[in-house]
Amino acid sequence: MLSDANNKEFTLAVQFVTQTARPVFLTGRAGTGKTTFLKYIRENSFKKMAVVAPTGVAAINAGGTTLHSFFQLPFGPFLPTSGSSGWGMEDRGYSDANSLFKHIRFNASKRELLQELELLIIDEISMVRADTLDAVDAVLRHFRQQPLLPFGGLQIVYIGDLYQLPPVVKEPEWELLKSVYASPFFFDAQVIRQAPPAYLELKKIYRQKESRFIGLLNNIRNNQASWEDLEKLHDHYQPEFIPSKHDNYITLTSHNAKADSLNKEELGKLRGPERRFEATITGEFNDKAYPAEKTLVLKEGAQVMLIKNDKGESRRYYNGKIGVIQRITEDKLVLGFPDEPDELALEKETWRNIRYGYNRDKDEIEEEELGSFQQYPIRLAWAITIHKSQGLTFERAVIDAGASFAAGQVYVALSRLTGLEGLVLRSRISPAAISTDGRVVAWTSRQVAAGGPGQELEQEQRAFIGESLRKAFQWGRLVETLGDHYGGYAHRKIPEKEKALSLARQWLNKVTEQQEVAQKFSKQLEQLLPRAEADGYQQLLQRTQAAVSYFARLLDEDIIAPMRTHIQDLRSKHKAKKYQQEMQALTVLCVRKKQQVEDALKLVQGLQRGAGAGEVLSGWQEERKSREITHGHAGEPAFTPGAASGKEPRSGKPQKGDTNRISLALFREGIGIAEIASRRALSISTIEGHLASFVLTGEVDIKELVPEHKIGPIRESIETVGGTALGPIRGRLGDGYTFGEIKAVMQHLAITPSASS
Secondary structure: OOOOOOOHHHHHHHHHHHHOOOOEEEEEOOOOOHHHHHHHHHHHOOOOEEEEEOOHHHHHHHOOEEHHHHHOOOOOOEEOOOOOOOOOOOOOOOEEOOOHHHOOOOOHHHHHHHHHOOEEEEOOHHHOEHHHHHHHHHHHHHHOOOOOOHHHHOEEEEEOOOOOOOOOOOHHHHHHHOOOOOOOEHHHOHHHHHOOOEEEEEOOOOOOOOHHHHHHHHHHHOOOOOHHHHHHHHOOEOOOOOOOOOOOOEEEEOOHHHHHHHHHHHHHHOOOOOEEEEOEEEEOOOHHHOOOOOEEEEOOOOEEEEOOOOOOOOOOOOOOOEEEEEEEOOOOEEEEOOOOOOOEEEOOEEEEEEEEEEEOOOOEEEEEEEEEEEEOOEEEOOEEEOOOOOOOOEOOEEEEOHHHOOOOHHHHHHOOEOOHHHEEEOOOOOHHHHOOOHHHHHHHHHHHHOOOHHHHHHHHHHHHHHHHHHHHOOOHHHHHHHHHHHHHHHHOOOOOHHHHHHHHHHHHHHHHHHHHHHHHHHHHHHHHHHHHHHHOOHHHHHHHHHHHHHHHHHHHHHHHHHHHHHHHHHOOOOOOHHHHHHHHHHHHHHHHHHHHHHHHHHHHHHHHOOOOHHHHHHHHHHHHHHHHHHHOOOOOOOOOOOOOOOOOOOOOOOOOOHHHHHHHHHHHOOOOHHHHHHHHOOOHHHHHHHHHOOOOOOOOOHHHHOOHHHHHHHHHHHHHHOOOOHHHHHHHHOOOOOHHHHHHHHHHHOOOOOOOO
8 A cells, every 4th residue: 555654745635634624626647646545534534424436347446336326316417507407308318407306216314324424535536527516516405405505515525637537428418518518527517616626636656766757747647748758758669569478568458349359369379278267246236337357267377467456464466466377276366476486376356336324323324235246356468458557557568559549548558657668659659649638737727826725724624623613512413313213102112101202202302402502502603713713712612611511411411311221221121122222322322412512622622722723633533533442332431442451342343444543542552562462362463564554644653663774774675676575575684674664664665556546
């Protein structure tokens, strides 16, 4: 995984996404770590989020779902007006603001999910059309019941590179859309004009190291390629080039048929029988979203490419790594790689088709598996299309597209390579083929000219704190949930029903009374917040302290304590298990509300002490992390760092990111890595991997994990060996160096080529 604690743009983007409500467009040249950023946010943000992408394959690779399935969007054009509906509209294949909802059938659970979402990440945004984004905006405004707010008040993070894959729009569709949109690109959506995103660009390129090649790629990307640049490329023009068997060149071509033909031809040249491996598909999995071949046809000696990153500790391979099949047995594929002595016994991988759902008990967005696709994560790799090479990294490639280069494809193809020395051009590149869409260049130039959003961060963070305070004193969800609970008694069969009904009525009345007081305090907040800084937050602190003391006491005495007593009484009753579970969920909701109110006071106290907004939010988030590790989801102690047991939370397997956090919490207590491993019943290398992951965020300094005198030799060995295989690197260093130290330096130097696009 690409990581660099000194990557300022990466850190700034993380702060904007996790500590503000501002929409964000995260972009960057190929190989700058956009995929890594997405993974980091998924694992480290507290916000309730969903990830979507424009195509099935992109959605599966991003670990999310498609835009169209998530929002039940029609596939035809969308006109963001209400006056276009009329006879024959559906026959013409488009929808508008009136007809969009005709075929949307969201159940109560899906509507609640949309209302609870706090963050929506749209990956591969370059392929999303402007009208599709406006349709998403219309759906969210409607179902979040916030018609005046862009996206219904939901924070949107757009990730992608506009200089790579463009949106697809057919000529008849554009005839409909051009009266409304200046271009089909997402940035010309009407909602973008209302809510322009912060433009954040990752600038450090990890895939290429050669400055000459980086400059050439930048010129092509920005429509500034000169004749000298073209001549530099044509130094690698070799129309008759035939790669040797052991050089592992891959051919990039513009059409599927050409790639399939080359692969079939090369496979046929190999001796030995063909072996077929069928994918195992369960449940729902769209055949257009298959991430690998349904039927893999292989032979020993076949050149193949890995299409997924290794999930193991040693990270033996990455997406785009090319190797050769050494042996095929009944249950095993063995791969070899050039300049690597160790072979790889490849295992099948599983990709999931998911659906998002909201878990009220845990107050979390959960992923439900609808289906799965299991197959070896490889494809034949003598050739691949430029389109499918998106996000991959190659050391050697033959680019063969003839006169069929589309605008932008040259950049995509060339930027897959780590350096010019691995490039072979089978056909010349004309100046017309390297043009980039002028609308993209113009819009991007305006964003860059406007200046970086760094100076806006503090202001956005303060706005986020203000919004967090407002939400803390909004009682609507609590009243609605207890109202639903009370209204459901007519159909219940539970012991002592009249007593339970009386209690439910009391709780509803109490929270309704609390809501009336909270609404009055909210009006005070609106008056206090704009002038809070002028008096050093004194008056805001005093009023917040009084409000928190009042509401925390009422929640405890009037709601939480009686609910817990009622649950205790239910334990001796028969046929009350389901009702008892519902009561526990209601109690958790009330406990969370109390915690939210108490957190509001901590935010104000931080500001009053003179801390910056970022520092206040970071402290608040760290406390939340510690609280989740210590108390789990239901507010009951599950794991205490430093406790004698040192085991995982009683509630089961930690959530993503939590297990790393447990190791970090123990490490911060001064406990050694070996002792942490012993307490947690994990290997030392696993704990080292946990801690190394925090080099990226700056939470762990490289020198805390690796003695300073070792960093230089490890760096030199990594650069000499190349790649991510730990064995050869450690072989050069000797037994005085651990795999954990090597991984930590890899994180620090950010040389792993698995970070894509």
